[in-house]
Amino acid sequence: MPNTVDTAHIQSLDSAHFLHPFTDFKDLNARGAKVITKAEGIYIWDSEGNRLLDAMSGLWCVSVGYGRKELADAAHQQMMALPYYNSFFQTTNVPAATLAAKLASLAPKVDGRSFEHVFYSSSGSESNDSNVRMVRRYWDLLGQPQRKVIISRHNGYHGSTMAAASLSGMSYMHAQGDLPIPNITHIEQPYFFENARSGETSDEFGLRAAGWLEAKILEVGPDKVAAFIGEPVQGAGGVIIPPATYWPEIQRIVDKYGILLISDEVICAFGRLGHWFAYEKFGYKPDLVTFAKGVTSGYIPLGGVLVGDRVAKVLIEQGGEFNHGYTYSGHPVACAVALANLQIMESENLPERVRTDLGPYLASKYAALNEHPLVAHAESCGFVAGLVLVKDKRTGERFDPDLSVGMLCRKHCFANGLVMRAVGDRMIIAPPLVMTHAQIDEMVALILLCLDLTWQELKTAGYVQ
Numbered sequence: 001m002p003n004t005v006d007t008a009h010i011q012s013l014d015s016a017h018f019l020h021p022f023t024d025f026k027d028l029n030a031r032g033a034k035v036i037t038k039a040e041g042i043y044i045w046d047s048e049g050n051r052l053l054d055a056m057s058g059l060w061c062v063s064v065g066y067g068r069k070e071l072a073d074a075a076h077q078q079m080m081a082l083p084y085y086n087s088f089f090q091t092t093n094v095p096a097a098t099l100a101a102k103l104a105s106l107a108p109k110v111d112g113r114s115f116e117h118v119f120y121s122s123s124g125s126e127s128n129d130s131n132v133r134m135v136r137r138y139w140d141l142l143g144q145p146q147r148k149v150i151i152s153r154h155n156g157y158h159g160s161t162m163a164a165a166s167l168s169g170m171s172y173m174h175a176q177g178d179l180p181i182p183n184i185t186h187i188e189q190p191y192f193f194e195n196a197r198s199g200e201t202s203d204e205f206g207l208r209a210a211g212w213l214e215a216k217i218l219e220v221g222p223d224k225v226a227a228f229i230g231e232p233v234q235g236a237g238g239v240i241i242p243p244a245t246y247w248p249e250i251q252r253i254v255d256k257y258g259i260l261l262i263s264d265e266v267i268c269a270f271g272r273l274g275h276w277f278a279y280e281k282f283g284y285k286p287d288l289v290t291f292a293k294g295v296t297s298g299y300i301p302l303g304g305v306l307v308g309d310r311v312a313k314v315l316i317e318q319g320g321e322f323n324h325g326y327t328y329s330g331h332p333v334a335c336a337v338a339l340a341n342l343q344i345m346e347s348e349n350l351p352e353r354v355r356t357d358l359g360p361y362l363a364s365k366y367a368a369l370n371e372h373p374l375v376a377h378a379e380s381c382g383f384v385a386g387l388v389l390v391k392d393k394r395t396g397e398r399f400d401p402d403l404s405v406g407m408l409c410r411k412h413c414f415a416n417g418l419v420m421r422a423v424g425d426r427m428i429i430a431p432p433l434v435m436t437h438a439q440i441d442e443m444v445a446l447i448l449l450c451l452d453l454t455w456q457e458l459k460t461a462g463y464v465q
């Protein structure tokens, strides 16, 4: 590929003017950002011509892979026909209405509960802000305005706006903004490797972890709790896959106290776990489902909330005006791209392929990583996977966090043509759903190579034996 980009020039503009999200500005300016210039299929290229296999699908979103002409065409056609119009004042547009109906048809019904309605935003964060607004409105309309508290989990991720960051359970985010806002509280996450007692089985741990929700409800007062929110599998927290017993027990508890259940499927929906929506996989019945990322495969921003019958009925029939929404709610171009994206997912059968073929294939390859001297607890769920880098495999002893062993490993990944993400000492992936078996092999071989290089570096420095 001819190198037409002046890397140093772009890096200097970047350092001088672009404040990056979740970034130590000074540190980045000292190194200079990697300039990504093009992408095709499952690969991205930087301005120096280096190719990287993108095992993170961008940021969990490019599910159908890069370079899909159908999506560019859908955006182009819609921009020429109607690039924008609002839906505030009793108008709608063709893609927004069509997509809402499509999403309603894709969302599986559980026990007769269905999702017939959609509230649109442009991101996961905004969608979760909308959830907070909707949940409180719901209880107000039912004459229970004291039900305000939303329970979330430590190390969950729900976005970065004031309300979404409050729902998120990252203490380093809360520390920088007087967060959480009032009436949001957290319980511990179902992270077996970190939180299970010695000798406890995964199933036992799952029940105990769900029990923390009941304990919190009783502590807050059951009549004050509005909702519980959780990701089916925690993504940004490090691909934390809950035990099989966890979600059914959560369902039992929210039912017992009548509180709403919000499934934040910004990562997990649209085939990532082998289903259109992940609540189906884990067997629970949410009232609200947050989506974003994969709905457009990241080609254009779009997010929203699937609103289940229980909430929709009250908002519609008893509601009056809902004083909330965004300029870009139901953006015609974003919705047109989403429709084209879902069309690709349907015609290529991506959710089913992840469930029956690609997911199991990845799982078998990933389990083999457990043989590596640096690795504990390598596991996958659909097309997300994680592993822990450990100092002593036998005892499970972890590395000193100051060593930033995850970042060390990530450095080797970047240098060897692989994008893998580090979350503390966990290494995680969420590859595009369009991989072949050969590409999965290629990816796992790269992961092994980078684990070896990390191991050698740690050994040379005397951190492992």
Ligand SMILES: *Cc1c(COP(=O)(O)O)cnc(C)c1O
Pocket: 060, 122, 123, 124, 125, 126, 157, 158, 159, 160, 231, 235, 236, 264, 265, 266, 267, 292, 293, 303
């Ligand atoms: C990424 C993410 C969000 C936030 O989405 P943005 O589009 O970045 O605002 C919310 N929830 C989950 C589970 C996410 O992974």
